[in-house]
Amino acid sequence: MEILHSQILREIGGLSRCVQSISDLKFKEINLQKGQFTFLTRICENAGINQIDLSNLLKVDKTTTTKAVQKLIEAGYINKKKDDIDKRMWRLYPKKKALDIYPFIIEEENKHIQICFHNFSSEEKEFVYKLVKKMRENIENHWKEIKNS
Template sequence: MTKLHNDLLRDIGTLARTIHYLHDLHFKELALQRGQFIFLTRICENTGINQNDLSLLLKVDKSTTAKAVQKLTAAGYINRQRSSEDQRHWQLFPTEKALLLYDQIITEENTCLQLCLQNFKASERKELNRLFKKMCANLETHWQKTKGQKQRIEVQ
């Protein structure tokens, strides 16, 4: 039987699920459904982003983004407008309601980050951030290649 080389990815998964669970509990009080805060923050941070680019940024499929955008639009958090450059794309803009909520979301994320990094030295925090960015960069190339292959398969 093949043995796992180390538990790093399992630990990252556990950490991610725990953080999402805590965020979902907090954001439920703000009338956001599960995981919607991720879409909302990226739209606030990238005003005018189109749905396709939002999917690529978050590494989710287009249908997941479409559902989240539909729910956020219905809840009055974002407005969709046809792109003047490409009529096939919808640009996404946060509403005033979303911008007010954005500050609360970032405050919650910062609180969770402080909990995760308590007892870490400043140098350890900096190194951890550098290492995670390096891991993401390592996977980005593979993800792009895989995503490209998937798109070619869907077109045929």
């Protein structure tokens, strides 16, 4: 039997699932369905983004993005507009409803950060950030290769 060389990805996965689960429960209060807050925040932060770039930013497939975007449109959080130059491309923009709840979502995200980093020094926080960012960059290159093959 093969032996796992490190538990780090399982720990990161567990951390991610806890935050996702807490967020999904909290954001039910504002009628966001499971995982929609990640799409909504990125659209608020990148007004005019297209769905392909949004998929790449979130590391999800196009079908997942299409479904999430459609639900956010139906819920009145975002709208789609044709690109001024490339009429085949659609751009995503937050509506007032999205911009109104964006601070609440970020406040919740900041609470999770505060809880995760409880009893960490500033240096430890920065070190963890640099290490996890480096890990993401390493795997992202592999992800791009796999995705494009």
